[in-house]
Amino acid sequence: MAKKVLVVDDEKLIVKGIRFSLEQDGMEVTCAYDGEEALEYARSQPFDMILLDIMLPKLNGTEVCQQIREFSNVPIVMLTAKSDDMDKIMGLEYGADDYITKPFNILEVKARIKAIMRRTSGGGKERGENRVIESGQLCMDCDSRRVSIDGREVNLTAKEFDVLELLLRNPNKVYSREKLLNLIWGADYPGDVRTVDVHIRRLREKIESNPSEPRYVHTKWGVGYFFRA
Numbered sequence: 001m002a003k004k005v006l007v008v009d010d011e012k013l014i015v016k017g018i019r020f021s022l023e024q025d026g027m028e029v030t031c032a033y034d035g036e037e038a039l040e041y042a043r044s045q046p047f048d049m050i051l052l053d054i055m056l057p058k059l060n061g062t063e064v065c066q067q068i069r070e071f072s073n074v075p076i077v078m079l080t081a082k083s084d085d086m087d088k089i090m091g092l093e094y095g096a097d098d099y100i101t102k103p104f105n106i107l108e109v110k111a112r113i114k115a116i117m118r119r120t121s122g123g124g125k126e127r128g129e130n131r132v133i134e135s136g137q138l139c140m141d142c143d144s145r146r147v148s149i150d151g152r153e154v155n156l157t158a159k160e161f162d163v164l165e166l167l168l169r170n171p172n173k174v175y176s177r178e179k180l181l182n183l184i185w186g187a188d189y190p191g192d193v194r195t196v197d198v199h200i201r202r203l204r205e206k207i208e209s210n211p212s213e214p215r216y217v218h219t220k221w222g223v224g225y226f227f228r229a
Helices: 012-024 035-044 061-068 085-093 106-120 158-169 177-185 194-207
Strands: 004-008 028-032 049-053 076-080 098-101 132-135 138-141 146-149 152-154 217-220 224-227
Touching (some): 004 012, 004 035, 012 106, 028 035, 035 061, 049 061, 049 106, 085 194, 132 158, 138 158, 158 177, 158 194, 177 224, 194 217
Parallel strands (some): 004 049, 049 076, 076 098
Antiparallel strands (some): 132 138, 138 146, 146 152, 217 224
16 A cells, blocks of 8 residues: 655645655655645544645644644654754654755655654564563553553654664663664664654653653663663
8 A cells, every 4th residue: 555645845846846756656645835734634634654844834843743743643754944953853842753954855855754664664573573562551562553551542753652662672771872863763864862862751751650750761871771671
């Protein structure tokens, strides 16, 4: 079945170029040109990926991303013309999984999309791995990519899920921020280790009853993060 991608940008030439390139790879592309239209599409139909520009009419990209996260964990890649790191970090704070800075190479965009889709569809998993992992009140179903705490489902983004799965599968093993960045985002990811910190903080806010005194995801000061079994 063709992967469905929502492309959101008010620059119609950019949308046209992305759409043409993705359709050449067999993807089904829907286009939106402002924030309100993007939300309508995201609410009315399922997508495998959303490419979302930050600077949009009516609602900006971070507002759209934040509202989508209230009802969906679809992978979101932010498109930004700004090189300021804070804009990128803010995008991640609001639930984005990745970002690409304009001007971009369409081959880079497609590579990022395919890498995220492989991770979120469970591609590359070894057949012998447990598909349901439990620790205390936490239950992770890797096939449906759902996480629940004490029977209550927790809505994680694609990257939050990947981080938690890696830590959960390797309890008490400490991963440095650099190692997590390399394993989850890839060696060619242009961001820095602050991306990891943002995702760990957001993950704790969702799965910990008291994020300042975590039960599951702990910090080894000066080293990195680990899941306490």
